[in-house]
Amino acid sequence: GMPDRVRIYELGPRDGLQSEQVLVSTPSKVRFIDMLSGTGVYAVETTSFVHPKWVPQMADNAEVLRAITRRDGVEYPVLVPNLKGFERALAAGAASVAVIGIPSETFSRKNLNCSVEEGVQSAIAIIHRSAASGVPCRAYVSCALGCPFEGAMDAATVARLAARLYEAGCYEICLADTIGCGTPRDMELLLREVLPAVPAASIAVHCHDTYGQALANILCALRHGVRTIDSSVAGLGGCPFAGPAASGNVATEDVVYMLNGLGVPTGADFELLVDAGEFIIGELGRRNSSRAAVASRKR
Ligand code: HMG
Ligand code: MG
Numbered sequence: 001g002m003p004d005r006v007r008i009y010e011l012g013p014r015d016g017l018q019s020e021q022v023l024v025s026t027p028s029k030v031r032f033i034d035m036l037s038g039t040g041v042y043a044v045e046t047t048s049f050v051h052p053k054w055v056p057q058m059a060d061n062a063e064v065l066r067a068i069t070r071r072d073g074v075e076y077p078v079l080v081p082n083l084k085g086f087e088r089a090l091a092a093g094a095a096s097v098a099v100i101g102i103p104s105e106t107f108s109r110k111n112l113n114c115s116v117e118e119g120v121q122s123a124i125a126i127i128h129r130s131a132a133s134g135v136p137c138r139a140y141v142s143c144a145l146g147c148p149f150e151g152a153m154d155a156a157t158v159a160r161l162a163a164r165l166y167e168a169g170c171y172e173i174c175l176a177d178t179i180g181c182g183t184p185r186d187m188e189l190l191l192r193e194v195l196p197a198v199p200a201a202s203i204a205v206h207c208h209d210t211y212g213q214a215l216a217n218i219l220c221a222l223r224h225g226v227r228t229i230d231s232s233v234a235g236l237g238g239c240p241f242a243g244p245a246a247s248g249n250v251a252t253e254d255v256v257y258m259l260n261g262l263g264v265p266t267g268a269d270f271e272l273l274v275d276a277g278e279f280i281i282g283e284l285g286r287r288n289s290s291r292a293a294v295a296s297r298k299r
Contacts, residue, residue, distance in 0.1 A: 003227040006259055007042035008268045011249055014045040014079055016236030017057050020284055026060045028283050030067045035276040040267040043075035049085035062092035081112055086126045097130055098138045099123040103161050104147035111241040127168040138172040139165035145182025148242045159193035166198045173198050179245050180210030184220040191224045200225030207250045214250035231255045234277035235289030251290030
């Protein structure tokens, strides 16, 4: 079966822009976010409170968060890699946050500059602090279907990390295929391990499309009851610390095209998503990586 309804968690302004060399101006980011929040997606991940030396594109995080127009019914989560980032996010008015759990020692060191256990302890501390502040928190589990440096990840180990973060009190676990290496078989094996600890309604999937497996993996997850799909308009995205094999997220336009075809409502408007994707690739001087967006504009 398929879920009755699917929520689209749009990543364009954060994952989508974090690796881009062209620095997008603050007003253009704000315009992009305001376009996205008008498409009908349930959440727009707005920015990240990371170190500007590590991710220069996110140096204007507080200004962006203050300047956007917040629409009712849309969430504006921000990524926080550590407690310092969490505090800065709250000071800038964040009402929803996302933390990162990483099961691979090498990727943890490269991405967060700490060990797996230090990173998990920090994520759990943020989850507790966010609960105390009444701020909802989601937790990413990176490398869920493979690590750019260590290769295959043990599904049971990934699931134990997901369970720890869920039990700490986050509202959602986002299983992230950081370098898009997984196939539907890997997704299936992982979900079988995770579902006993985390209900399907509290799982999201975050599929980078590096190997062209994202839509197939998403379909697999939907069949297991997952109802929240991460994606980025124009297929932008990638983690700058995951090496050269890291590429874009699955394109939101492609996900919505598929769900429209399946008759599963998302609330998101395909044409408005295409407009937002075209706007941002114009700013970046880049090609549109959404197959559905490109095809629809040729008709
Ligand atoms: P660090 O250097 O280990 O930090 O960086 P530190 O605690 O040692 O502090 C050093 C200095 O940085 C201090 O300043 C701190 O105040 C400052 P000083 O005293 O020297 O003047 N500092 C900060 N400044 C601003 N914001 C902060 C912050 N924290 C400390 N949050 C840190 C640790 C985590 C900050 C660094 O490693 C970092 O910024 N990493 C970037 C992580 C990132 O953005 N990765 C990409 C996003 S994750 C991703 O893409 C994966 C995902 O999409 C899912 C998937 O696909 O897998 C989510
Ligand atoms: Mg990502």
